Amino acid sequence: MYAGGSAGTNSTYRANRQAFEKYGIIPRMLVNATTRSLETKIFGVTHSSPVFIAPIGVQAIFHPEAEINPAKAAKALGIPFILSTAASRTIEEVAEANGDGYRWFQLYWPRTNDVTLSLLKRAKDNNYKALVVTLDTMSLGWRPHDLETAYIPFAHGWGVQVGKSDPVFMARYGKQPVTDEHPDFPYNPTGIDKGIMDGDLKCREDTFFGMEWLKEANSGLYRDWNDLKFLRENWEGPLVLKGIQSVHDAEKALEYGVDGIIVSNHGGRQVDGAIPSLLALEMIMKSPKIKAAQQSEKLTILFDSGIRTGSDIIKALALGAQAVLLGRPWLYGSIVGGQAGVEQVLRHTLADLDNTLGLAGFTNLSEIQGKGEDVIVKLT
Numbered sequence: 071m072y073a074g075g076s077a078g079t080n081s082t083y084r085a086n087r088q089a090f091e092k093y094g095i096i097p098r099m100l101v102n103a104t105t106r107s108l109e110t111k112i113f114g115v116t117h118s119s120p121v122f123i124a125p126i127g128v129q130a131i132f133h134p135e136a137e138i139n140p141a142k143a144a145k146a147l148g149i150p151f152i153l154s155t156a157a158s159r160t161i162e163e164v165a166e167a168n169g170d171g172y173r174w175f176q177l178y179w180p181r182t183n184d185v186t187l188s189l190l191k192r193a194k195d196n197n198y199k200a201l202v203v204t205l206d207t208m209s210l211g212w213r214p215h216d217l218e219t220a221y222i223p224f225a226h227g228w229g230v231q232v233g234k235s236d237p238v239f240m241a242r243y244g245k246q247p248v249t250d251e252h253p254d255f256p257y258n259p260t261g262i263d264k265g266i267m268d269g270d271l272k273c274r275e276d277t278f279f280g281m282e283w284l285k286e287a288n289s290g291l292y293r294d295w296n297d298l299k300f301l302r303e304n305w306e307g308p309l310v311l312k313g314i315q316s317v318h319d320a321e322k323a324l325e326y327g328v329d330g331i332i333v334s335n336h337g338g339r340q341v342d343g344a345i346p347s348l349l350a351l352e353m354i355m356k357s358p359k360i361k362a363a364q365q366s367e368k369l370t371i372l373f374d375s376g377i378r379t380g381s382d383i384i385k386a387l388a389l390g391a392q393a394v395l396l397g398r399p400w401l402y403g404s405i406v407g408g409q410a411g412v413e414q415v416l417r418h419t420l421a422d423l424d425n426t427l428g429l430a431g432f433t434n435l436s437e438i439q440g441k442g443e444d445v446i447v448k449l450t
């Protein structure tokens with residue numbers, strides 16, 4: 071439920087999928103597509119495909135090996151991996167599992183600058199090459215599935231391991247236990263959870279129930295564009311904003327000097343009724359400023375929310391994305407089959423992409439990326 075559920079009536083989740091069905095690929099015949107390449111260059115690094123592993127937190131609730139599964143699978147298949155701040159393993163453990171694989175770190179921006187700086191340092195020291203700042207999750211979305219079951223994994227002590235293992239955090243709050251066996255832990259089926267179920271807004275906004283250490287370990291504050299300067303000044307590598315859904319914000323991102331954006335609505339888990347992510351991509355790519363910035367390599371554009379098949383990837387690329395993040399599909403692979411399950415989902419996705427690309431008469435991604443109506447058409 072926690073993985074599959076989205077905000078509200080799942081309307082945005084469904085819209086994400088339906089948006090792909092509103093486009094059709096136009097296949098070309100008598101093209102020799104025997105030799106094909108899925109190679110993709112992002113921030114100067116060439117990858118064997120345009121697929122990244124999306125950051126997904128709290129994986130210990132799904133599989134005992136948690137984030138280790140996708141980290142190892144990513145390394146085995148040469149796929150870039152993005153680690154969430156809401157992970158249930160530490161930055162260091164996951165880096166070790168990912169070895170000399172290629173990885174990024176996704177930041178849920180802590181409340182204080184010293185903890186933030188410490189996370190950035192740990193990410194850099196452990197070879198996470200880019201920083202992805204997720205902007206759409208300053209509190210959790212209104213998710214009826216989780217409200218009905220009164221389920222917030224963080225309130226059980228899961229998904230706060232990156233924060234809790236931080237030396238600056240530890241110096242301030244002391245070592246905190248990994249599970250909900252803490253004597254002060256607020257989890258109580260008839261108390262706090264009832265507050266959540268009753269829609270107690272104070273309780274939801276203050277997700278961590280007044281426990282300062284828990285808030286610091288993993289909790290967002292509303293920020294503004296000027297706050298980004300702090301990250302820009304303190305992170306040398308590429309800075310990428312995740313959760314962009316409007317032309318306005320994409321152009322602002324450019325103005326504030328970020329290197330990339332991920333057009334995403336968090337798989338429909340945050341704003342119920344938000345527009346499908348593919349439509350957001352289409353709107354953003356109509357901006358001449360964004361298009362020019364992409365062409366001059368000033369701004370890199372990635373996409374997620376709803377990617378399930380090879381043809382979905384072709385459509386997102388044709389609309390202007392340079393790479394995509396795969397989310398729930400690999401998580402389901404991990405739940406069912408651990409590392410092997412993640413690998414199988416990734417292999418199938420790439421094989422489907424490669425096969426569909428060839429059958430549609432293309433040999434490499436430069437023939438489709440940003441090519442719009444040469445490749446796809448909107449169905450009426």
Ligand SMILES: Cc1cc2nc3c(=O)[nH]c(=O)nc-3n(C[C@H](O)[C@H](O)[C@H](O)COP(=O)(O)O)c2cc1C
Pocket residue numbers: 072073074124125126127128154155156176204312334335336337338374375376377396397398399
């Ligand atoms: C269970 C779950 C946990 C997630 N956790 C995070 C997270 O910690 N950080 C983040 O930036 N995005 C998180 N996401 C969003 C994904 O990165 C991605 O945007 C989303 O899964 C895309 O939608 P799709 O999986 O339906 O294609 C999470 C998504 C799911 C399903």
